Amino acid sequence: MSIPNLDRERFRRHYHTMVAIRAFEEAALDALKQGLVHGAIHPSIGQEAVAAGVCGNLLERDLLLSTHRGHGHTLAKGADPTAMMCELLGRAGGTSHGKGGSMHIADFQVGMLGANGVVAANIGIAAGAAHALKLRGEDAMVCCLFGDGAINRGPFLEGLNWAAVYGLPVLFVCEDNGFAATTRTRELTAGPGPVARAESLGIRSLSVDGNDILAVDSAARDLMDVVRTAGGPRFLHVRTYRLTGHTGTDPAAYREESEVAEAWQNDPIARCRTLLTSVGDDDAMLDELAASARTLIDEVYRKARDAAWPAPELGFAHVQDLGDPRQRAY
């Protein structure tokens, strides 16, 4: 493979982002093992090219809605990794003061309007955010990621139809890792799949190898350009593989070890590195780039472990103004 015109800087950035996401989730899994993460986490190890290639191409003013498997998306959108790790550990300084945890990670400062604990629920919310952008005449778009399991829920139909009918600036991204929780999605999904469903609503779609950062980056940027200029929604189907279990504690016994070993041969981070070396980047430079990402996350993890617990009164804050439980809880 040789791509003489490759924008190396862009793909070095993607490589750095992907290594940082991997390191972040490895640290989160370590924290889970040590009892520092308290609830469920859903790692996206093996899916980093989607986060980097899609979310890494959004502008600061663009909005992002993600899933329970949303660490990578959020990091790639530019959220502060220390605040995110504090959130996972339930500590002060967390993006949401430790009130949401991994499954509800959000950073409104960078336009990340929340990961969602309910599969497909973010699709209609994304359509609504785009509706508001259009009403307010804002020059921005919305990106909404969901898994392959989401296409069997009603909000997939209602949200896509909504965005198409009102011509809203949304890029829908179906991050297809093959599993709906712990069941193979194809066993329980009628018809040819996500693209056919989106196209049946008149939404033009692309399907790409989600472990190929070049393909994801190129498709995402092309579709984002169309969304920004044509004003209507587009749909991107990215085919990837979840190298870990559904949650941090799921041993994924429902699949053969050989299948997972084979999938590791298709690791998107290794493939990104091969892409860069194929255009002449040397190993020492890439090692250094990867090391800088890992050092960054080591520091993030250390800071989060040292962070204090949130002040107890925060448990009663941010419920609502009227009927605020701090005044009238019972």
Next chain:
Amino acid sequence: MNTMNYLEAGKRALAEEMRRDRTVWALGEDLGRGGVFGQYRGLAGEFGASRIVDTPISEAGIMAAAVGAAMTGTRPVVEMRFSDFALCAVDELVNQAAKARYMFGGQTTVPLVVREPIGMWRSSAAQHSQSLEAWYVHIPGLVVVAPATPADNYGLLKSAIRCDDPVVYMEHKNLWALEGEVPAVEGALPLGKARTARVGEVLTVVTWSAALHVCLKAADKLARDNLEVEVIDLRTLWPWDREAVLTSVESTGRCLIVHEAVQVAGFGAEIAAVVGEECFGRLNAPVRRLGAPRVPVPYSPPLEAQLALTVEKVEAAMRGMVG
């Protein structure tokens, strides 16, 4: 003062808020043609199709869009046609709208209003007649409003639209045509404040929505025997005006809660419990509730009538407490 009906009062409130704040918009099925009861008639002409938005029959999609739009700098007013249909959008209301502010640690608010017409009306049967206000009062993060008069529908809808948190706004279908005085001057009414609709000494009746009017008629009957009943219209169910209720019960020593909703686990149960906890030493009679039997609403008029609140039923409950 102007005389107008409950429906027109709500429409005036929405129109005024839309003129006052360009970020307010309404969305729901058939709104461009005025909405199922005509609550939006004429508004599309003034505000255009981009702010009076006709939507597909996608309750979950409507509510989800409102959540996203509310987190993105606008104030959507959602029309659900019938509160029963809002059950198609419970995830969007309960898991999303009500939780976003809290679970994102105050990074956002969700200033939306969802209008959910409630109540028995013209033999609408089991899926178009329910009063499910208690469900929503149970959910942290939601405000719940149930206006009983044109003046309240005007003033409370304005406040609901200005509220930074999601408001479940429950108009009663049987009240659309009810005429009443509404201030000619623009003005909102505070949420969370009850109104003493009738002053009395022998018994406190706590009620809301269409049941208020039944209670007032029953109270008039007792007044003929010099038994003056105090009637409190709660108006907002969360936060509810505990002070108004407890102050009244402290003075009368008796409390009856009347609502159209099913009595079992209705919001009357919460009020009864609080009155029991707070006023035990002052009570001269057990706290009582009067609501519907735990039966789906039937279609046939004589069957439906068995479930409805009537002046006779309320009068009997009142007399049973003061006799």
